[in-house]
Amino acid sequence: MSFGAYLQSIGHSAKTIVAGMALTFRYLVRPKEIVTIQYGSKTNAPKERYIPDRHRGIHILETEKCIHCHICERACPVDCIEMDGTREAPFDGAWKGDGCWISSFTLDLNKCIFCNLCCEPCPKECIHMGMEFDAAAYTRAHGVKNLLTDAPQSEADRAREAEARTLIEAAEAESKRRKAAAKAAAAPAAPATPAAPGAAVPKPPAPPAAPAAPGMPKPPGAGMPPPPAPPKPAAGPAMPPPPSMPKPPTMPKPPSN
Numbered sequence: 001m002s003f004g005a006y007l008q009s010i011g012h013s014a015k016t017i018v019a020g021m022a023l024t025f026r027y028l029v030r031p032k033e034i035v036t037i038q039y040g041s042k043t044n045a046p047k048e049r050y051i052p053d054r055h056r057g058i059h060i061l062e063t064e065k066c067i068h069c070h071i072c073e074r075a076c077p078v079d080c081i082e083m084d085g086t087r088e089a090p091f092d093g094a095w096k097g098d099g100c101w102i103s104s105f106t107l108d109l110n111k112c113i114f115c116n117l118c119c120e121p122c123p124k125e126c127i128h129m130g131m132e133f134d135a136a137a138y139t140r141a142h143g144v145k146n147l148l149t150d151a152p153q154s155e156a157d158r159a160r161e162a163e164a165r166t167l168i169e170a171a172e173a174e175s176k177r178r179k180a181a182a183k184a185a186a187a188p189a190a191p192a193t194p195a196a197p198g199a200a201v202p203k204p205p206a207p208p209a210a211p212a213a214p215g216m217p218k219p220p221g222a223g224m225p226p227p228p229a230p231p232k233p234a235a236g237p238a239m240p241p242p243p244s245m246p247k248p249p250t251m252p253k254p255p256s257n
């Protein structure tokens, strides 16, 4: 570096320091123009936030529109959404969705990459990326957000979810039992199974015997045992065989020449 360039660099540094201090002095005398606030300050936070409309902040769930389809849960590439509930029957302490009852719906902000892939396939468009950006927490457990309460997941929430699982299983079992009973009651009588080709055709049932004419007297002897058979005649002396017929005399052979 030449000596002239060295002096020029010193002059540029002094100029930027003067410009920065002039801005600081300006905000000192005109504090309403300040656009930055100290992190965590709630009192000095401006009412209007300079956040673009398409900002991907912490999620918001419209619980009453959710149908508990699990599509957002399956779409998440890092598996940070978990939910539990049922579409079968209500149970105590459930959040009412659209045709479903939900006991938990959490999102782990420690893992979320704010990619928006959970919001896009939602068939009811009821999960959104909100404007809130402050996901800071003192522990990783506080980084799990309960989207049903819009607050960090607490120990009470976990205990309630475990209790709800038992209620959900009981409600689903009862619902299935009722459906099976209603189906059995509504089902018509099962038609007879057609006989297989070649199988013996069952005989039709015999018609019932005609009842006897009332008041007819029985003929005499009816119901009596049959009369005894007449005795056979005794065998006579054996007959002699007929005499055999005499053989005809043999004819003499003619002399040979």
Ligand code: SF4
Pocket: 075, 076, 077, 078, 079, 080, 081, 107, 111, 112, 113, 114, 115, 116, 117, 118, 119
């Ligand atoms: S924004 Fe992406 S990472 Fe976060 S919950 Fe949705 S799908 Fe998962």
Ligand code: SF4
Pocket: 065, 066, 067, 068, 069, 070, 071, 072, 073, 121, 122, 123, 124, 125, 126, 127
């Ligand atoms: S995709 Fe939408 S409707 Fe389905 S469970 Fe998620 S938030 Fe609910």
